[in-house]
Amino acid sequence: MNPKDLSTYAKNTWCPGCGNFSILNTMKTVLSSLDDEGFPIDNVVLVSGIGCHGKIVDYLKVNSFYSIHGRTLPVATAIKLANPDLKVICCSGDGDSLAEGLDHLMFAAKRNIDITLILHDNRVYGLTTGQYTPTSPWGFKGKSTPLGTQEFPMNPAELMLVGGASYIARGYTHGIDLLRRLFKEAITHKGFSFVDVLQVCVTYFNMYESYNKRVYEVKDNDTGSFDDAMKIIRSWNYDGAEAPIPLGKFYQVDAPRFDQAFPGYEPHKVDRDSQIKKMLENFI
Amino acid sequence: MMKVVEGSYAVAHAAMCCSPDVVSAYPITPQTHIVEHLSQMVADGELDAEFLTVDSEFSALSVLVGASAMGARCYSSTTSQGLALMYEVLYNVSGLRMPVVMTVANRALGAPLNIWNDQQDSVGARDVGWLQLYVENVQEAVDTTPQAYKIAEDMGILTPIMVCMDGFILTHVYEPVELLDKEKVAGFLPAFKPEYVLDPANPKTIGAFADPSTYTEFRYLQFDAQQKALAKIEAVAKEFQETFGRTFGGLIDTYQAEDAEIVLVTMGSVIGTIKDAIDEMRAEGIKVGLVKVRSYRPFPVQALRKALKDAGVIAVIEKDVSIGNEAGLVTDLKAAFYNSKIRTPIIGFTAGLGGRDITVKDIRKITEKASAARKGIESEFEFLDLRTEILP
Ligand SMILES: Cc1ncc(C[n+]2csc(CCOP(=O)(O)OP(=O)(O)O)c2C)c(N)n1
Ligand code: SF4
Ligand SMILES: [Mg+2]
Numbered sequence: 267m268n269p270k271d272l273s274t275y276a277k278n279t280w281c282p283g284c285g286n287f288s289i290l291n292t293m294k295t296v297l298s299s300l301d302d303e304g305f306p307i308d309n310v311v312l313v314s315g316i317g318c319h320g321k322i323v324d325y326l327k328v329n330s331f332y333s334i335h336g337r338t339l340p341v342a343t344a345i346k347l348a349n350p351d352l353k354v355i356c357c358s359g360d361g362d363s364l365a366e367g368l369d370h371l372m373f374a375a376k377r378n379i380d381i382t383l384i385l386h387d388n389r390v391y392g393l394t395t396g397q398y399t400p401t402s403p404w405g406f407k408g409k410s411t412p413l414g415t416q417e418f419p420m421n422p423a424e425l426m427l428v429g430g431a432s433y434i435a436r437g438y439t440h441g442i443d444l445l446r447r448l449f450k451e452a453i454t455h456k457g458f459s460f461v462d463v464l465q466v467c468v469t470y471f472n473m474y475e476s477y478n479k480r481v482y483e484v485k486d487n488d489t490g491s492f493d494d495a496m497k498i499i500r501s502w503n504y505d506g507a508e509a510p511i512p513l514g515k516f517y518q519v520d521a522p523r524f525d526q527a528f529p530g531y532e533p534h535k536v537d538r539d540s541q542i543k544k545m546l547e548n549f550i
Numbered sequence: 551m552m553k554v555v556e557g558s559y560a561v562a563h564a565a566m567c568c569s570p571d572v573v574s575a576y577p578i579t580p581q582t583h584i585v586e587h588l589s590q591m592v593a594d595g596e597l598d599a600e601f602l603t604v605d606s607e608f609s610a611l612s613v614l615v616g617a618s619a620m621g622a623r624c625y626s627s628t629t630s631q632g633l634a635l636m637y638e639v640l641y642n643v644s645g646l647r648m649p650v651v652m653t654v655a656n657r658a659l660g661a662p663l664n665i666w667n668d669q670q671d672s673v674g675a676r677d678v679g680w681l682q683l684y685v686e687n688v689q690e691a692v693d694t695t696p697q698a699y700k701i702a703e704d705m706g707i708l709t710p711i712m713v714c715m716d717g718f719i720l721t722h723v724y725e726p727v728e729l730l731d732k733e734k735v736a737g738f739l740p741a742f743k744p745e746y747v748l749d750p751a752n753p754k755t756i757g758a759f760a761d762p763s764t765y766t767e768f769r770y771l772q773f774d775a776q777q778k779a780l781a782k783i784e785a786v787a788k789e790f791q792e793t794f795g796r797t798f799g800g801l802i803d804t805y806q807a808e809d810a811e812i813v814l815v816t817m818g819s820v821i822g823t824i825k826d827a828i829d830e831m832r833a834e835g836i837k838v839g840l841v842k843v844r845s846y847r848p849f850p851v852q853a854l855r856k857a858l859k860d861a862g863v864i865a866v867i868e869k870d871v872s873i874g875n876e877a878g879l880v881t882d883l884k885a886a887f888y889n890s891k892i893r894t895p896i897i898g899f900t901a902g903l904g905g906r907d908i909t910v911k912d913i914r915k916i917t918e919k920a921s922a923a924r925k926g927i928e929s930e931f932e933f934l935d936l937r938t939e940i941l942p
Binding site: 316332334335336365366368391393394395397398400409410411412413415 | 575576577579582585586590594601603606635660661
């Protein structure tokens with residue numbers, strides 16, 4: 267399958283240079299490769315929240331569900347439980363999953379449900395035009411915080427590690443090769459997989475220059491070790507202008523999954539006629 | 551001082567003039583600019599208030615519950631999905647008798663996702679115990695803000711209030727507005743001196759349990775406070791007029807209604823269009839007029855009976871629908887007349903949902919239908935601007 271086959275006719279309204287384009291293109295490549303390898307593209311469901319990130323639903327030709335702000339994961343959870351054969355991939359924003367929907371994120375990790383969450387982490391509310399989010403650095407001067415926010419940022423990767431997610435990684439929209447690898451791993455991983463994508467918002471928080479200087483890919487790390495993962499994850503706390511920023515896979519383990527407890531609900535497979543006959547025989 | 555400003559700025563400025571102690575909000579289109587302007591005013595030292603940015607609308611209003619319990623004058627603004635997310639807290643605020651003022655930048659609710667204007671959000675929240683005033687233009691949104699505090703904070707009322715202004719149409723328009731003078735507002739609106747606040751020197755519990763032996767009485771007192779607000783809304787509008795020289799009505803307002811045979815009833819910014827349509831039709835000799843409902847909660851039953859008693863036919867136009875039975879305003883209006891002597895035919899129209907324009911042509915169409923209804927009602931309620939060609 268040609269990745270281009272996953273394009274739609276919807277007019278793209280992202281700002282030129284927005285990091286979301288990298289995520290969209292990477293998704294197209296990875297999903298088409300999955301299809302080539304025998305996983306039918308029609309068994310993929312994309313679930314989004316509300317924000318600039320959510321528009322990806324319009325631009326990617328797969329089954330999709332545009333949910334409401336903050337509620338990406340509950341919708342995805344139910345879709346997965348209703349049909350465990352589906353690959354459920356969420357594209358959600360830092361506002362969507364770390365502010366209004368943080369409780370859902372923690373529960374998805376705690377349950378280790380087999381869903382992939384791609385976090386479009388531009389560290390700003392893009393669609394509502396530039397207010398601070400839980401991952402904005404301390405002192406961030408957004409439109410609702412003209413003097414700079416007085417809150418320290420949240421480290422979502424750390425939350426996911428202690429929360430119980432079984433795959434944790436970080437990518438950057440200026441590093442397509444790595445992003446492709448991480449998306450592929452995350453989507454094929456069995457369990458809750460979380461990819462924090464440093465997605466640059468060129469309009470309200472342009473971090474290209476800063477990120478370009480600071481990002482590096484982790485190598486030879488023990489991805490099965492909680493402690494190693496924690497050390498790497500804590501080496502950058504989403505704050506300050508200097509600290510190096512680790513990218514790559516931080517953690518991957520095999521762990522019991524919530525969806526294993528549900529024996530797929532498949533009404534079409536039930537032979538209703540013979541069941542009704544049996545019931546009738548019992549009564550007559 | 552008359553200035554050409556954005557509606558959102560004008561409202562933020564009006565809120566600033568009321569000197570709230572605490573402002574808390576979460577961004578959502580088309581409310582965003584209102585609170586951004588307020589955060590800037592706090593940053594610039596123009597407003598001495600705590601501005602709390604939060605993680606959701608649920609938190610925003612919950613913050614104000616805490617602040618109000620401490621005796622603070624509180625302000626917020628939201629719309630649509632945000633108002634819906636506040637639902638649980640809306641009842642909390644009204645039940646705890648906290649005089650919070652909130653501007654609702656009216657917007658449609660999803661699904662389907664839509665960011666444009668209608669009034670489904672606040673009309674759908676008519677029973678939550680808040681007072682609701684609907685404004686027709688930016689100036690009225692400005693003027694209603696200090697009035698709202700004065701009504702809400704009255705010791706006999708102590709009830710939160712929503713000032714409802716049409717999103718985009720009023721929040722994003724630039725027009726000449728007379729901005730308020732802070733000192734003059736201070737003269738009009740006395741400082742908030744709540745009687746019941748959390749105070750270590752005088753311990754008390756706020757938010758306690760009420761069992762079946764007292765719960766009804768709490769609700770009754772809220773109901774009674776809304777009835778008292780009827781007179782207060784009128785009085786405050788008059789007082790505002792005396793101080794500032796402007797009025798947009800108290801509970802209701804009228805336009806060309808005295809001798810009108812056909813009377814249109816509505817709320818919000820569509821009034822501008824309706825007045826234009828009325829002028830046009832009056833010039834052609836059609837006796838049509840308007841009654842504007844400014845206070846939707848409390849619902850001004852007596853004022854409406856009086857204003858509409860001589861109408862030949864009444865047509866209600868509203869930007870909401872009670873999915874399952876007509877729409878809010880028309881149902882309330884019919885209920886208000888049933889036990890009176892008024893036997894005027896009333897027909898209802900839902901229009902302008904999800905940002906669809908209501909035009910002068912639409913108003914003329916309604917007027918024609920209303921005129922025909924005098925000879926017998928054909929349709930009690932309808933979607934005026936339905937595009938039947940795209941229906942399945
Ligand atoms: C309950 C609710 N509150 C507020 C909004 C308004 N809103 C739409 S998108 C958004 C923020 C989006 O930020 P993020 O999730 O980071 O996505 P981005 O636009 O940055 O991709 C907000 C606050 C909403 N849609 N629903
Ligand atoms: S506002 Fe930012 S996140 Fe949204 S499309 Fe533009 S650059 Fe991208
Ligand atoms: Mg964001």
